[in-house]
């Protein structure tokens with residue numbers, strides 16, 4: 001075998017297993033890479049129920065108020081979207097998977113319109129009978145001018161899913177849509193990425209403070225052992241979930 005062939009066979013491969021159960025390098029996934037995973041139905045990150053940390057923290061997040069405006073970045077087809085609507089809130093989400101976003105409407109027979117929003121290079125799916133809007137496109141194209149401001153942000157598996165080198169850019173977009181009243185609930189993981197290729201990528205309290213703490217008060221409000229059989233297949237011995245409540249200073 002020539003040297004050229006050896007190089008070809010190893011390109012893009014990582015010695016570490018990723019969440020999709022193979023050894024592709026997932027440290028720098030693009031929207032195209034995510035859509036390939038969606039196409040192969042590699043969406044085990046999807047929870048078929050409302051996320052327990054969201055239901056546990058909802059009163060602290062909303063202060064018991066209804067009719068709030070929620071942003072759910074990198075929302076996938078999360079059941080949390082439909083649940084937040086049922087709680088009487090407006091919900092805006094974003095994901096690069098068109099199939100995932102469409103499923104959110106279709107599983108509850110929610111009628112919607114489709115409009116291309118050139119300024120954010122995304123397709124906006126908008127319910128006609130309730131306050132649900134999902135942007136299908138690259139999160140990094142979003143701007144406050146298009147989205148407006150939010151009362152609450154629910155971030156599950158999102159900051160920890162983007163490439164680590166893009167975290168500050170991600171945080172800056174979230175910070176731009178916050179007001180003094182906004183509460184940002186952030187769900188992160190402590191995970192050994194020397195063993196597991198990710199995503200999720202490890203995010204400590206120190207790092208949350210590095211990206212967000214210069215503008216916000218960051219309070220860790222929950223911490224739990226989130227190890228399941230799935231994480232055991234990644235070769236991990238520990239997988240800890242940490243939840244932060246974040247508000248502008």
Ligand SMILES: C[S@@+](CC[C@H](N)C(=O)[O-])C[C@H]1O[C@@H](n2cnc3c(N)ncnc32)[C@H](O)[C@@H]1O
Pocket residue numbers: 030031034035045046047073074075076077078094095096097100137138139140156157158161162199
């Ligand atoms: C780990 S999943 C979490 C999904 C969702 N938050 C949930 O709880 O089920 C990460 C999601 O981010 C989406 N994604 C990744 N990078 C993105 C980007 N740059 N713009 C928009 N969506 C992106 C993927 O398609 C995927 O649905």
